Amino acid sequence: MRRPNGRIDVRLLLIGSFFLLAWIGIAYRLYNVQGAQAAEFAQRGFDQRVRHEEIEPARGTIFDRDGVELAMTITGATVIANPSVIDQPVRTAELLAPVLDLNYVDLVKKFEGDGRFVYVARRFEPEMADSLAAVIEEHDLAGFTLVDEPVRIYPAGSLAAHTIGLTRTDDGKGIEGLELLYDDDLVGEPGALLVERDPSGRVIPQGQYTVEPAEPGSDIVLTLDREIQFIVEGALEEAVYRTGARGGAVVVLHAKTGEILALASAPTFNPAERGKLEPEIMRNRAITDTYEPGSTLKVIAIAGALEEGIVHPATPIETPRTIEVGEESYEDSSSNPPVMSVADVVTHSSNIGTIKIQQRLGDERHYSYLDAFGLGRPASIDFPGEASGLLPHVSEWCLPCGESAAIGYGISVTPLQMAAAYATIANDGEWVEPYLVAEIINGDGSREETEPRRRRALSVATAVTMRRLLQRVVDEGTGTRAQVAGFSVGGKTGTSNKFDVDLGRYSTIDTFASFVGIAPIDDPQIVVAIMLDSPHGELEDGADLKFGGASAAPVFATIVEPVLHQLGVAPDRVPG
Amino acid sequence: MTSQAIPHGSPAARPRRRSRSEVPATRPRVRSLVIFVLAVILAFFAMIYSRISLDRTAFELQDLDSQITEQQHEMDRMRVQVARRLDPIRITERAEEMGLVYPADRIPLIVELGSP
Numbered sequence A: 001m002r003r004p005n006g007r008i009d010v011r012l013l014l015i016g017s018f019f020l021l022a023w024i025g026i027a028y029r030l031y032n033v034q035g036a037q038a039a040e041f042a043q044r045g046f047d048q049r050v051r052h053e054e055i056e057p058a059r060g061t062i063f064d065r066d067g068v069e070l071a072m073t074i075t076g077a078t079v080i081a082n083p084s085v086i087d088q089p090v091r092t093a094e095l096l097a098p099v100l101d102l103n104y105v106d107l108v109k110k111f112e113g114d115g116r117f118v119y120v121a122r123r124f125e126p127e128m129a130d131s132l133a134a135v136i137e138e139h140d141l142a143g144f145t146l147v148d149e150p151v152r153i154y155p156a157g158s159l160a161a162h163t164i165g166l167t168r169t170d171d172g173k174g175i176e177g178l179e180l181l182y183d184d185d186l187v188g189e190p191g192a193l194l195v196e197r198d199p200s201g202r203v204i205p206q207g208q209y210t211v212e213p214a215e216p217g218s219d220i221v222l223t224l225d226r227e228i229q230f231i232v233e234g235a236l237e238e239a240v241y242r243t244g245a246r247g248g249a250v251v252v253l254h255a256k257t258g259e260i261l262a263l264a265s266a267p268t269f270n271p272a273e274r275g276k277l278e279p280e281i282m283r284n285r286a287i288t289d290t291y292e293p294g295s296t297l298k299v300i301a302i303a304g305a306l307e308e309g310i311v312h313p314a315t316p317i318e319t320p321r322t323i324e325v326g327e328e329s330y331e332d333s334s335s336n337p338p339v340m341s342v343a344d345v346v347t348h349s350s351n352i353g354t355i356k357i358q359q360r361l362g363d364e365r366h367y368s369y370l371d372a373f374g375l376g377r378p379a380s381i382d383f384p385g386e387a388s389g390l391l392p393h394v395s396e397w398c399l400p401c402g403e404s405a406a407i408g409y410g411i412s413v414t415p416l417q418m419a420a421a422y423a424t425i426a427n428d429g430e431w432v433e434p435y436l437v438a439e440i441i442n443g444d445g446s447r448e449e450t451e452p453r454r455r456r457a458l459s460v461a462t463a464v465t466m467r468r469l470l471q472r473v474v475d476e477g478t479g480t481r482a483q484v485a486g487f488s489v490g491g492k493t494g495t496s497n498k499f500d501v502d503l504g505r506y507s508t509i510d511t512f513a514s515f516v517g518i519a520p521i522d523d524p525q526i527v528v529a530i531m532l533d534s535p536h537g538e539l540e541d542g543a544d545l546k547f548g549g550a551s552a553a554p555v556f557a558t559i560v561e562p563v564l565h566q567l568g569v570a571p572d573r574v575p576g
Numbered sequence B: 001m002t003s004q005a006i007p008h009g010s011p012a013a014r015p016r017r018r019s020r021s022e023v024p025a026t027r028p029r030v031r032s033l034v035i036f037v038l039a040v041i042l043a044f045f046a047m048i049y050s051r052i053s054l055d056r057t058a059f060e061l062q063d064l065d066s067q068i069t070e071q072q073h074e075m076d077r078m079r080v081q082v083a084r085r086l087d088p089i090r091i092t093e094r095a096e097e098m099g100l101v102y103p104a105d106r107i108p109l110i111v112e113l114g115s116p
Helices: A010-036 A038-049 A089-100 A104-111 A126-138 A177-181 A183-187 A226-243 A294-307 A342-347 A351-361 A363-372 A401-406 A415-426 A460-476 A553-566 B026-085 B088-097
Strands: A050-055 A069-081 A118-124 A144-153 A174-176 A191-196 A209-212 A219-222 A247-254 A260-266 A316-318 A322-325 A328-331 A339-341 A430-432 A437-441 A447-449 A454-456 A490-500 A505-519 A526-533
Touching: A010 A038, A038 A050, A069 A126, A069 B026, A089 A104, A089 A118, A089 A126, A104 A118, A118 A144, A126 A144, A126 B026, A174 A177, A177 A183, A226 A247, A226 A260, A226 A526, A226 A553, A226 B088, A247 A415, A247 A553, A294 A342, A294 A351, A294 A363, A294 A401, A294 A415, A294 A460, A294 A490, A294 A505, A316 A351, A322 A351, A328 A351, A328 A401, A339 A342, A342 A351, A342 A460, A351 A363, A351 A401, A363 A401, A415 A430, A415 A460, A415 A505, A415 A526, A460 A490, A460 A505, A490 A553, A505 A553, A526 A553, B026 B088
Parallel strands: none
Antiparallel strands: A050 A191, A069 A118, A069 A144, A191 A209, A219 A437, A247 A260, A247 A526, A316 A339, A322 A328, A430 A454, A437 A447, A490 A505, A505 A526
């Protein structure tokens, strides 16, 4: 910077100083970034790239006994909208409402809303997602994002809907039925993913990638046979329609193992039609509804008396037209002879005869048999909200309480409890706990099979005798409409007046009409319990449908033949 | 002293070969250095290439993972289709569309096998 004459060139000096300062600045910045704040910047960069993501576990599947899916989870989609970029909310709603099957007005409100995020529809099936994506692309609709989310599918629609239940749309948690009861097993354990992603969300190769796998939810195998369930639901729906009943329930049990082959409740619902769900139709009447069983409960007092040796089928019983017990007056519903054998008492469902037998048995022993047959406690451990029914302890029984209990009043039961009680007779006197879940298959492959509880309530001989008596009921007595061509069956009809809470007394019009039967009677395979709530009308022969023999017994016949055919049970009775 | 001319052809007139020890040291160092630099550059490029290959492979793995996931989703959809086709309600509807009806009164016959 010195000129030949030795003077300093100021311009060069200034330029040199400028560059020197620039380089000093660069060096300082370099030192700052790479040295002093290196760790901080590295951490910020790391934090931007690294994502801690939760891996949602796959919800377990619910299978029927044949391994066909009744409830399963697949990857569906959720559509999210940014209302701030939707130019034409009305037109957009017009285009999307039919695809999403949503209310057009609700959609318009969402698209016209404030904010940048709104759920339009959650967890719908992939086919709908494809259609939606096509519409969005075709009309170039802005502001929509489709994200993958698991969706719960019920391939069988309304079949066994009460039993399987529902999951919530937003978070997939079980809220009804087995989906609720086994939610902890079905949901699994979430996993974790530590991954580096670029701004576009793509995984950065060679970056951090640590996976803790999710543990999938357990699968549940039910005892339900979907084809038997279909048969039963169809028969029940037809019966409710034909009799004008408010509702009804049917239970089909495997006679010897306690497996619940079908559990139907009417009216029913379709889990895919969320908008039509009402609490009234969603309760499972077979398990949650209790009713006074009426004559179907007579078998327990009579079985107890037979077991104790107090009577035998031919023992004569005095059966006057009416009797007084305490302040209660009892009468037979039809004109019976003054003396009937025990077998005839069962065949013709004599109230007086049954009461006389119960009086011989005594309240204490009668109560013990009611308890042994599973009344007064939940029949199964498989279902949320299962009612235990009402069986007051014998110490609380009033004077006519035992007599009323003998003919099915003062005690309330569920259809499932009655099915299990008759299954005791079908199973040679051994009560078996009914159950719905055959096994649970855990995410690690281990299996938990259900072992039902068992206890002996009757001897084999008494059980066989009771089956013969029940067969007479169908062959000659009040249950002739339950006859099934080619098969030997037995059962008992029941009719109980409904207690009107508003009036504070029993109704003279509304009844619970029921029938519980066993088929085939010689080698029982199934027990079917039918209950209809307030049937009305008449059959062609003038029979009043409010009685179990007229309304419920035919349902048994409708169900049993195809069910036995489904189970491969050969006819055991020569026709005619 | 005056210099004397070196007669042509005498050993003194011939170009004197340099012995190895007299070769300037800069040539071998330059050659080695060049070779070393080339090797470093080659190694550098080899490293870059391998890194690119690894990244490319990683992207391919990601693509494969995505394809596997997509196939899994497709398999799940097929499971749903199969389960729906096995639905008795659907089968009944299809049967009715095809004109099939439930049988009328069924009369079971019991045949004694082995009887004449």
